[in-house]
Amino acid sequence: MTGNIPILKIGRTLLVSIQVELSDAVAESLQNDVLSAIERSDAKGLVVDISGFDTVDTYVARILADMAKMARLMGADTVISGMRPEVAATLVRMGYTMDEVRFALNLDEALALLGHVLAK
Amino acid sequence: MISVVAQYKLDVRCEDDVVVVRRKARQLAQLRRLDPFATAAITTAVSELSRNVLVHGRGGIALLEEVSDGTRYGIRATFEDQGPGIDNLERALAGGYSTTRTMGLGLSGSRRLVDRFDIQTTVGKGTMIRVEKWQSA
Numbered sequence: 321m322t323g324n325i326p327i328l329k330i331g332r333t334l335l336v337s338i339q340v341e342l343s344d345a346v347a348e349s350l351q352n353d354v355l356s357a358i359e360r361s362d363a364k365g366l367v368v369d370i371s372g373f374d375t376v377d378t379y380v381a382r383i384l385a386d387m388a389k390m391a392r393l394m395g396a397d398t399v400i401s402g403m404r405p406e407v408a409a410t411l412v413r414m415g416y417t418m419d420e421v422r423f424a425l426n427l428d429e430a431l432a433l434l435g436h437v438l439a440k
Numbered sequence: 441m442i443s444v445v446a447q448y449k450l451d452v453r454c455e456d457d458v459v460v461v462r463r464k465a466r467q468l469a470q471l472r473r474l475d476p477f478a479t480a481a482i483t484t485a486v487s488e489l490s491r492n493v494l495v496h497g498r499g500g501i502a503l504l505e506e507v508s509d510g511t512r513y514g515i516r517a518t519f520e521d522q523g524p525g526i527d528n529l530e531r532a533l534a535g536g537y538s539t540t541r542t543m544g545l546g547l548s549g550s551r552r553l554v555d556r557f558d559i560q561t562t563v564g565k566g567t568m569i570r571v572e573k574w575q576s577a
Binding site: 415 | 455456458459462463466476477479480481483484487488491535545546548549550552553
């Protein structure tokens with residue numbers, strides 16, 4: 321369980337704000353919890369806020385990208401928000417791209433990107 | 441001449457150890473006033489390389505050092521395992537190739553993040569990787 325990472329619902333959008341350092345075990349159970357929450361809440365959108373992260377290694381990046389792919393299979397669009405400048409620079413310098421995921425500068429922008437979902 | 445100001449030897453035997461080593465690297469980089477970009481770079485490289493020790497090297501050690509050249513401070517991280525070694529170093533360093541479920545960017549990506557990258561590997565004996573990240577000039 322990921323008791324310390326709350327999954328909040330706003331309209332038909334789920335909001336996950338990760339403020340703790342993700343260990344591998346927590347990261348994987350977070351994936352499962354988010355997918356279960358999508359099913360339970362009938363969510364169409366998922367916002368994952370990572371403004372609390374000052375480091376994202378390729379393992380965590382992959383967990384996030386996979387989570388977005390899984391959510392997509394369940395009919396929910398994912399936006400990752402709040403990536404810090406140093407994290408963006410580090411991922412690109414490593415050669416990592418997350419082409420399958422959409423990004424937003426902050427929560428406002430992320431919710432606006434999913435606006436068509438919220439409007440319902 | 442590079443002098444070692446302080447050093448910390450840490451075990452890399454389980455996944456929690458990777459978190460401990462990464463945290464220590466971040467703490468030292470901040471202590472030695474690397475900027476946020478350099479701090480993220482060395483912390484991420486340390487995370488990737490300690491994970492490599494665990495996943496590919498079947499565990500080993502990480503040595504984190506605060507170093508100085510008399511003008512600037514830097515962080516040096518050395519990883520040693522007695523694992524199977526890397527049989528095709530060129531391919532591993534090129535990136536995008538993985539023998540496990542990871543991205544295959546750990547080694548090549550880490551190399552791009554640091555100021556200095558040395559690797560010695562012997563098939564059947566193990567691998568030693570040393571990286572350094574310095575305060576920007």
